[in-house]
Amino acid sequence: MEITKFSIPEIIFGRGALKYAGLCAKRLGAEKPMVVSDPGLREAGWVSTLFDVLAREGLEWCYFEDVVSNPRDTQVAHGALFYAEHKADVIIALGGGSPMDAAKGIAVVVGNGGTIHDYEGANRVHRPLPPMVFLPSTAGSGSDISQFAIITDTHRHLKMTIVSRTLVPNISIIDPNVLATKPRHLILAAAVDALAHAVESYVSVIASPFTELQSLKAIEIIGRQLPLAARDPSPEVLEALSIASTAAGMAFSNASLGADHALAHSLGGMFDVLHGEVHPVLLPSVMRYNLEATLPKMAQIGRVLTGKDLRNDRKAALAGIDRLETLFASLGMKHRLRDLVPEPSQLPDLCRMAANDACLLTNPRPATWADLLGICEEAW
């Protein structure tokens, strides 16, 4: 085994855990934290619940919600100015992947200067960030666990991947109750994103025993819980999905991802597609592309998804892909690429962009832009 690294935040997990946000921020030195969230969470009442928690700890705060789905470089710049103007000292993010990634981008610029574009790629963030406490409102992005932030470059119309150990928040407070006010389709999209994290990190060329364990556990839980979530996202289901998303976050943060996420980032950058909607369209085709390069692991995924101890590796692997396609079809989500991309003539540009994405480096089978085009044509 190569030398491997494994880094995760301190985790506080459980229904009601939100109440620890103030204590955690204070432990990290907060006197005036900056809260980053979005209008949806404010309207659902969670932002004011968080304010109450902070007030009980005697904290003041400043509040920032200029964040959209697929958060933008311009919003990061705005947020960094806001942090400085308000003399904030800790960043608390409450939300899905978008507010959390925006908060990370703001932290990078606050701690390191310049603009977020200066830090695109791996390990380019060298100076410390303000302390971060993250409260995820979806069970999917894993941003509260990971060393990744994805920010849209509004000039180049692409998603920049910023990866650095310092982007791991100090504390992740995962309260499955916060998920309960999310619309059903967002819960499902997030769970499918977590499933893609788990599958891609499991077959990544830099997977380790520490990440593989988490990947498989997440695949097992999400495979079982997705149909239940589609029918009735009960507190128990939301808790299970949160456990799975956290496990998948531990895995992909340390083992990275693959071709599905490389393409997903390009799709999000070019067409502003909801990130979680991309995987039912792409993941099965990517898995078929990777099949021979990592057959024993693909077979293990198949065994976990079907719950069957299939002896033949190829049959087990194919049964897993079948099971996923059936599952995705049952969720009522889009499942052809033509539902997301306006014109087939745009596919070559999409694939050329994806071929430069950092996630492609760890795909178990190398892929040129033409290989990616083949995947997209199959998924069309």
Next chain:
Amino acid sequence: MEITKFSIPEIIFGRGALKYAGLCAKRLGAEKPMVVSDPGLREAGWVSTLFDVLAREGLEWCYFEDVVSNPRDTQVAHGALFYAEHKADVIIALGGGSPMDAAKGIAVVVGNGGTIHDYEGANRVHRPLPPMVFLPSTAGSGSDISQFAIITDTHRHLKMTIVSRTLVPNISIIDPNVLATKPRHLILAAAVDALAHAVESYVSVIASPFTELQSLKAIEIIGRQLPLAARDPSPEVLEALSIASTAAGMAFSNASLGADHALAHSLGGMFDVLHGEVHPVLLPSVMRYNLEATLPKMAQIGRVLTGKDLRNDRKAALAGIDRLETLFASLGMKHRLRDLVPEPSQLPDLCRMAANDACLLTNPRPATWADLLGICEEAW
């Protein structure tokens, strides 16, 4: 599920990872780290290898090796003075559980003042510690991962358990190569300690999905690797045991332990017994005591240890205990309590002391000192 916490250090794992010790110390602000190790590791050459690594990073250091097996309060006090006299700024521990626990004790006193006795128990360490980089030389104690330190009180002849989140080192560098110079019996004793961590944390009353996953993985690996380690501790076996010990460390640090470790701490405090030698003697009897209180989990342990899909929970659980007893007997380690305790008349005092150990709080079946005496009499 109750609200649960999960906290581990940043981990760098792999053969040759020792070479990152200087870089890691510098990242934590080191200019003059204090290295804590012991004569055995110095004689095996690892201490001078570490010095070379530090020198290559332009670091000065001071070196402390007044540490014995079952490290003492007096040594902690001595080490804290040493740190202050040498104006050290980071603590690097290289060794098994003893140097690592001594280093934690030193860090507590350096950061918080007083003597180590002031911090006995849970969550009594309130001020920050100097940054810590730990390099374990055995695959067992898990001290490089955990929030525990065990220090012997030389007046009261007992082991103090100190538990605090701040005792989790900043970085754990796990290099299985360092294990290769250890005598066979220490490798086995450490692996058995890790196995006890895994079993006890799995059935702990505060186990969570995050810890259970790690516990079971550690049980599976150690059950398979122990016989190989007894015959030929190859680099592959040492690597596997290191993975397992790390997983068990993640589990017990966050789920705590049980009656076996409560008794083990008393035995170590009263008779200065090697910690890893205690578990083959006690663990099977403790498992039988706990059987009915946590039958489905004991059955799962049995299935993992035997590799058999036994349907009946009680049969599976008992098969697991049988498998462990056979395994322990094959290792040539002591396996009756009378081999460790000079006189049976000393058992009541031993059990009264163990009844006050923090580890007993999380045992799945409550136990009075008289219950512990029953366990000891069975193991006699």
